Amino acid sequence: MNGESRSHTLVAMVADHPGVLTRVASMFRRRGFNIASLAVGNCEEPGYSRMTIEVRGTDDEVKQFEKQLYKLVEVITVRDLTDVSAVQTETALVRVRVSAADRPVLADIAGIFHGEIVDVGRDSMIVQITGVSETIDRFLDVIAEYGIDELTRTGVVAMARGSKASRNGSARG
Amino acid sequence: MTASESNGSTNGAVPARSGGQVICEAILAEGIDVIFGMPGGASLPFYDSLYHYQDRIRHVLARHEQGAGFAANGYARATGKVGVATSTSGPGATNLVTSMANDHMDSVPVVYITGQVARPAIGSDAFQETDITGISIPITKHNYLVMHADELPRVMAEAFYLAKSGRPGPVVVDVPKDVFLEETTVPAPDRVNLRGYRPVRAGNLKMVRRAAEVINASERPMIMAGHGVDISGAAPELFELATSGNIPVVTTLHGVGGFPETHPLSFGMLGMHGLAYANFAMGETDCIIGLGVRFDDRAVGKVDEFGPNAKVVHIDVDPAEIGKVLDTEVPIVGDLKLTLQALMPLIEHRERRPWIGQLNEWRENHPSLDIPDSPDTVLPQEVVRSIYDASGGDARVIADVGQNQMWASQHFWYEKPRRFFSAGGLGPMGYALPAAMGVQMGAPGEPVWCVTGDGGLLINIQEFNTLAAEKIPVKVAILNNAHLGMIRQWQQFFYEGRYMGAFLDNPDFAKVAEAFGLRGVSVSSRDELHTAIADAHAYDGPVVLDVHVDRVENVYPMIVPGTGVRSVIEDPR
Numbered sequence: 001m002n003g004e005s006r007s008h009t010l011v012a013m014v015a016d017h018p019g020v021l022t023r024v025a026s027m028f029r030r031r032g033f034n035i036a037s038l039a040v041g042n043c044e045e046p047g048y049s050r051m052t053i054e055v056r057g058t059d060d061e062v063k064q065f066e067k068q069l070y071k072l073v074e075v076i077t078v079r080d081l082t083d084v085s086a087v088q089t090e091t092a093l094v095r096v097r098v099s100a101a102d103r104p105v106l107a108d109i110a111g112i113f114h115g116e117i118v119d120v121g122r123d124s125m126i127v128q129i130t131g132v133s134e135t136i137d138r139f140l141d142v143i144a145e146y147g148i149d150e151l152t153r154t155g156v157v158a159m160a161r162g163s164k165a166s167r168n169g170s171a172r173g
Numbered sequence: 174m175t176a177s178e179s180n181g182s183t184n185g186a187v188p189a190r191s192g193g194q195v196i197c198e199a200i201l202a203e204g205i206d207v208i209f210g211m212p213g214g215a216s217l218p219f220y221d222s223l224y225h226y227q228d229r230i231r232h233v234l235a236r237h238e239q240g241a242g243f244a245a246n247g248y249a250r251a252t253g254k255v256g257v258a259t260s261t262s263g264p265g266a267t268n269l270v271t272s273m274a275n276d277h278m279d280s281v282p283v284v285y286i287t288g289q290v291a292r293p294a295i296g297s298d299a300f301q302e303t304d305i306t307g308i309s310i311p312i313t314k315h316n317y318l319v320m321h322a323d324e325l326p327r328v329m330a331e332a333f334y335l336a337k338s339g340r341p342g343p344v345v346v347d348v349p350k351d352v353f354l355e356e357t358t359v360p361a362p363d364r365v366n367l368r369g370y371r372p373v374r375a376g377n378l379k380m381v382r383r384a385a386e387v388i389n390a391s392e393r394p395m396i397m398a399g400h401g402v403d404i405s406g407a408a409p410e411l412f413e414l415a416t417s418g419n420i421p422v423v424t425t426l427h428g429v430g431g432f433p434e435t436h437p438l439s440f441g442m443l444g445m446h447g448l449a450y451a452n453f454a455m456g457e458t459d460c461i462i463g464l465g466v467r468f469d470d471r472a473v474g475k476v477d478e479f480g481p482n483a484k485v486v487h488i489d490v491d492p493a494e495i496g497k498v499l500d501t502e503v504p505i506v507g508d509l510k511l512t513l514q515a516l517m518p519l520i521e522h523r524e525r526r527p528w529i530g531q532l533n534e535w536r537e538n539h540p541s542l543d544i545p546d547s548p549d550t551v552l553p554q555e556v557v558r559s560i561y562d563a564s565g566g567d568a569r570v571i572a573d574v575g576q577n578q579m580w581a582s583q584h585f586w587y588e589k590p591r592r593f594f595s596a597g598g599l600g601p602m603g604y605a606l607p608a609a610m611g612v613q614m615g616a617p618g619e620p621v622w623c624v625t626g627d628g629g630l631l632i633n634i635q636e637f638n639t640l641a642a643e644k645i646p647v648k649v650a651i652l653n654n655a656h657l658g659m660i661r662q663w664q665q666f667f668y669e670g671r672y673m674g675a676f677l678d679n680p681d682f683a684k685v686a687e688a689f690g691l692r693g694v695s696v697s698s699r700d701e702l703h704t705a706i707a708d709a710h711a712y713d714g715p716v717v718l719d720v721h722v723d724r725v726e727n728v729y730p731m732i733v734p735g736t737g738v739r740s741v742i743e744d745p746r
């Protein structure tokens with residue numbers, strides 16, 4: 001049971017009950033899975049939520065993770081979108097330290113990354129940037145020299161391309 | 174309101190029942206007639222309901238909630254029904270935690286009804302408030318905190334269904350004190366509908382055909398049968414598969430009895446203290462047929478030496494167990510009984526003379542179960558053998574944890590499923606006595622023997638009181654070696670005899686038993702042993718035999734952890 005460790009993106013539809021997040025988180029921790037990000041929110045069906053989970057591991061490890069996740073009674077479906085064509089996106093808010101003089105340069109860089117300046121302070125500004133995680137990583141890398149005061153990322157949300165909804169996927173076998 | 178006013182109808186509104194009454198009705202609807210528990214403030218309203226149902230639901234007052242939980246486990250394992258244990262909030266509920274973890278590891282269906290503080294007090298650190306649903310998440314199959322009596326009919330139906338279906342396990346239903354009292358007119362549902370939970374029935378037919386091809390082509394197949402045989406009631410199918418295909422069988426600790434152990438095709442139990450030849454077989458087989466097993470590390474040892482040249486066919490109801498430990502050639506997710514019914518007709522009878530010959534030769538040359546001579550002391554193995562002889566092999570045996578557990582599994586030949594019970598997954602000392610209580614309640618009139626170590630007995634010895642008060646005729650055989658024997662053995666083998674915390678300064682257990690109102694007998698010679706066991710077997714009440722056995726006897730064979738099935742240490746004598 002080996003293979004290379006890489007990042008997987010899983011999408012799960014779960015019942016919107018109190019405690020579901022605890023159950024999912026408890027299972028992650030107990031089985032030693034390393035969660036890179038987790039995003040939860042409403043989905044198209046009332047009473048249910050959709051979670052997007054980024055987890056690192058070998059294919060076998062993530063398969064096991066998927067099965068354990070599916071075993072939770074309140075988890076309706078699980079689908080691994082890593083090797084299927086999918087839209088993946090994430091948003092970050094970054095407060096960058098910046099003097100008035102440097103503002104235009106930073107605005108330029110943000111523009112190149114399709115970021116938006118959503119707030120400007122006396123010696124800082126907040127950039128909102130949305131895209132695949134790698135783009136956000138690169139943006140952060142480029143602006144690092146200015147000094148990042150505060151950073152918050154939503155975690156990835158993902159959806160398979162085409163007309164098949166993720167609630168049809170599952171990890172039954 | 175009395176029990177007779179309750180209503181079994183499932184259509185439309187029904188007369189108002191209290192939450193407590195809804196629970197009693199749900200227990201009855203499951204065909205359960207005994208529950209185990211200890212009351213407390215938060216569960217008193219439930220006990221008031223039980224008061225009205227006492228003609229139909231027997232409540233056994235355990236003397237510790239852990240005892241109630243283990244007893245419910247024993248009841249479930251003996252009957253195939255769901256066990257029920259109940260406690261109050263806070264300390265009552267936390268005392269059940271070990272039992273929940275034990276059910277979870279061993280896939281045993283138990284529903285726990287725990288009292289909780291009243292709804293307005295939840296979250297306020299009220300007296301005896303503990304977040305038992307939070308605590309029990311990783312050790313239960315599922316759990317509920319019921320915030321309205323209207324939810325209870327559905328929750329109870331779901332709890333029983335979840336506990337017993339698919340891979341069974343424990344379910345906690347935490348009920349605030351005022352929800353026990355609240356009335357509801359919501360009827361019990363006709364059936365359970367859980368969108369995220371659809372246990373698989375028969376395995377995929379294409380896979381079943383592949384399994385048959387692999388098995389038919391194998392020269393050295395080995396069936397490895399586990400707890401799933403018991404759980405799905407697949408012993409007849411397993412027998413058919415093994416005998417019609419001429420395929421030898423080994424079992425895990427929990428598979429013991431799933432295949433008759435005196436049958437020529439039975440090669441006993443494998444694993445750390447399994448029989449040498451059972452383990453050799455797993456080293457050389459070319460096809461492992463895993464039936465209702467999870468390839469636990471105590472059974473498998475070093476994975477690389479476990480069937481290194483074998484193709485693996487694995488049938489289990491839990492998809493997460495398949496491929497977890499071994500690379501699996503033919504994975505089949507399904508109920509074992511149904512899947513074997515589909516597989517059996519496709520299996521060809523093959524002679525496999527060289528393989529069966531080899532297995533028998535190993536059995537001949539590595540006897541594993543010979544009891545050495547011991548002129549001065551009674552050996553613990555002899556106690557188990559004596560119970561076997563006195564009962565004609567037809568007793569239910571519940572083992573505790575430690576050396577006694579291994580001897581109880583080895584020195585008795587179990588011919589039927591649900592005859593040997595042991596807490597194999599969690600291994601909690603103190604299991605045997607309360608579990609035996611539950612087994613006896615589930616199998617009234619049958620001989621039930623609790624085989625326990627002296628250390629393990631002390632962990633739940635308060636249940637002597639329950640045996641006496643409820644007149645539960647369990648026979649207790651204490652393998653009294655004045656040690657935490659398994660600890661002593663490990664310190665001898667792996668810590669060069671630096672014994673630390675291994676010695677027990679025991680009370681006179683026969684006198685202790687007498688003080689509890691039980692018949693207590695002290696045994697220290699071979700002659701006394703056979704008489705005492707025969708007498709106990711013939712007696713219709715509870716008996717405690719304090720058997721002073723050799724203090725330093727070790728369990729053999731043994732596979733040292735981290736080594737494989739080929740490096741078995743056999744008895745040096």
Ligand SMILES: Cc1ncc(C[n+]2csc(CCOP(=O)(O)OP(=O)(O)O)c2C)c(N)n1
Pocket residue numbers: 573574575576577578600601602603625626627628629630652654656657658659660
């Ligand atoms: C609750 C609990 N505590 C500790 C252990 C660790 N342990 C495993 S076997 C054993 C010794 C058991 O001694 P005894 O009950 O006398 O049985 P013996 O091995 O002597 O037959 C211990 C302490 C355990 N399994 N369960």
Ligand SMILES: [Mg+2]
Pocket residue numbers: 626627628652653654655656657658
């Ligand atoms: Mg002992």
